[in-house]
Amino acid sequence: MSEQLSHDLKLSRTKRRKLAGRIVAWVFLSAWLLITLLPLWWIVRMAFSTQRELLANPSSFLPVNFTWDAFKRVLGTIPVSEAIAQGGYSRTLHFWLYLRNTFIVTAATVLGGIVFNAMAAYAFARLKFPGRDKIFNIYILALIMPTVLNLIPNFILIHQLGWVGTLQGIIAPTFLGSAFGVFFLRQFFLGLNRDLEDAARIDGAGIIGVFWHVALPISLPPLLTISILTFIDTWNNFQWPYFAGGMGTQENATVLTVALAVFRAQQQTGLPDYTGMMAGTLISLIPTILIFLFVGRNAVDSIQFSGIK
Amino acid sequence: MQNISQPAPNRTRWLTQETLVAWLFIIPSLLGVTVFVLVPTLRGFYLSFTDSDLINQASFIGLANYQRLIDDPQFWKSLAITSTYVLVNIPFQTVLALTLAMAMWRLTRSIVVRAIIFMPYLIPMLMVMLIWMTILHYDFGPVNGLLKLIGGPNARISFMGQELIIPTIAMINTWRYVGYTALLFFAGLQTIPLELYEAAEIDGASEWRIFRTITLPLLRPVTVFVLITSLVGSFQVYDSVAVATVPSGGPGDATRVIFWYIVNQAFVRFNMGYAAALAVALFIISMAIAWINMSYFRAGSSDLG
Known part of the structure; x- marks a missing residue:
């Protein structure tokens, strides 16, 4: 007991x-x-x-x-005199323009990434051609190499092309996809059962047809993953858009993050327009929040993926 | 013409076509990786041996930039400031992330919890800095408001002052990245077979012992990945410094991290050659970090075999 x-x-x-x-x-x-x-x-x-x-x-x-004053100030729906009276900054913030620029840069990078990464990944995973594995080593090298050296030479290249202060200058380095994207999608294609593709080929479909009509449709989840990762990176990026876009001096090539940084830097004296900056921040977060709400689970899973590369 | 002599002309034709399509598929991507990743690295090394300034014809000046770098007190000072940042950021971020991952793993599989923890990562570093600068503001931030309430005006802390600015930025960076890192650890924890834990529990092993002998060793591949990426990233810290401080790297020279110095040389003084030499120094530091991590942790090999 x-x-x-x-x-x-x-x-x-x-x-x-x-x-x-x-x-x-x-x-x-x-x-x-x-x-x-x-x-x-x-x-x-x-x-x-x-x-x-x-x-x-x-x-x-x-x-x-x-x-709602801060939002009105940031979006420019009230005259500058009124904005100053509210304690805002005298320089108008062309918010819609910056938003448009950010959209163009992000859309081009995400779309380019999907198309060119998927094409290359499919070729490396499924097609046989001389030197395939040797060429793929180039991607491994690009993946593991620190990128710190790239900023200055890439800036000089864009400068030589006369693209500093333009949107194509910002987009150029990422438009053709990334080593990580190719690597990630290749892993996916390698793990994919090829019966469907073989069947389509026996039915007389060409390589491009099989890629377009069979491989791509079943690859939507990983394509979404890579798109979400690219979107977050590009939408939030500051460093490259800042230098390639002309350090905030070219309105037509200024993205949101850069605009807010310049906005902040110009107000070192006195009380900065904090409410305006937070309103701008909040608006710029809307697309990310929407994506997060709709594909949140996928986004969280994507991030977990990225560590297992 | 050659095909005629081949025993299986159809197959050869097919192969040719396949090769052609393959090249069509990889050329854009290969162009991107070569022109914007590989060639720039080589060009960066080359630039570091020149006096390039974007305007005049660059000429080869041998090791002069490196000689200058060794004699440059600002380089060593920047290296020290950056190291302070890394030393605050990395231990905090890694330990906190691992603890959070363990807590989530034990307590809840809730996607909402994971999503909230991950949310700061979705906000650009720059805006994260703006938010925290207002929260930690000396005069009207709520944190100092609270400190004032408890201990009077002298209890306030000058988070953005010369002495604390680098640790403050490091902690803010931890706030943004810890959720991301915790998710990586969480994913790693999910790959550990539960039988191992059940066996250890039957043997009566203590929590700490289980953590030390099972969890930590089996998380090694994730840990190495996290350490390499966060260490290399931390040595390149720039965005947070750029917005937190005036362009001069202030207050005083407290935030003149290495990348600030590279940017200053390249885009303010247009000393592209010297800036490239500074970048090469950072490149070598990054490679060394990766190499030390890989060999110390015997990366890639998990004890799961």
Whole structure:
């Protein structure tokens, strides 16, 4: 009887220890979720605050005197004089233009990436041609080599082409796809059962027909993965668009991230238009948020993929 | 014409066509990788031996840029600043990410939790900096507001001041990347067979022992990948510094990291040759990091065999 009791006691002690461990882990995880979410809330809180009253209420959890003013300022729907009166910056932010530029750069990079990566990956995985494996080694090399040396020579190349300060200058280095994209899709094609493709070929389809009508349609999930990764990288990119786009001096080649950085850099004195910057940030996050809402699971899985390359 | 002598002309024709299509398929991609990745690396090395300035004809000047680099106090200072950043960023980010991954793995498979943890990664580094600069602002940031409430005005911390700016940027960077890194670890944890844990539990092994002898060794391939990419990336830190500080690398010279110095030489002073030499130095550091990691952790080989 007492033996049974002491056994029960011991069991409950391990159980208790386990429970304590779980509680500690939950507290830790919840704390981090909070540290993640609070700054995101702070974007919203600032974007909807009244710029002039921000300083007086630095720690209020809700927007200070709720208003859409910052959005109007950023989107340029009110005259500059009114923007200045609100505490905004005197230089107009051509938000729609920057948004358009960002869209063009991202769309070209994502589409180019899909087409050219898939074509090359298919050739390396399925077609037989002399020197195939040797040529593929070039991709492995490009994949493992640090890219830090590339900025200056690529800038000089774009400069020599006369493309500095243009959108094609920003797009050029990524338009033809990436070594990672080819590598990633090749892995997928290699793991794909080729029965369907063989059947189509026996039915008389040519190589291009098989690629287009058979291989591509069943490759939509990995293509989506690579597109999401490319989208996030390109939409958020700053360094290359900054230098290739003319460091914010060419309005027609300024993307959102660059515009916001320049906007910020020009306001070193006085109180910067923080509400405007947060409103701009919030608008620029919309496409990413939409993608995340619709294909969130796939996006999260994609990231996990990228580590197993 | 040659085909006539071949025993199986159809097959040869097919092969020729296949080769042709294959080249058609790979040429755009191969062009991109060659022109924008491989040739620039070679050209970067070449530039570092010249006095290129984008305007005048560049001439070969041998090792002069490297001699200058060794004698340049700003290079060594930038290297020290960058190293401080790396030393704060990497341990924090890696340990925190692994802990988060373990916690998620134990507690919940919820995609929502994973999505929230991952969310900061979706925000451009630049905007992440803007957000945190307002949160940590000395006068009207909520963090200092709270500190003031607790300990008076003197309890406030100048996060963006000369002394703390680099650790602050490192922590902000950790905030952005830790979710991404945690997802990589999480994916790695999922590949460890559960039988191993059950066996260890039956043997009565302690949590810590299980972590040290099963989890950590079997996570090695992921760990190496995470360490290489985050270390190499950290040595190239630039975006966060560019927006956090005025273009001069301030406050003072506190944020003149190596990449800031490269950019300064290349795009402000147009010393392309010297900037290329600085980039080569960073290239060598990156290669060394990768090599040390690979050989130290015997990467690629997991104990799962």
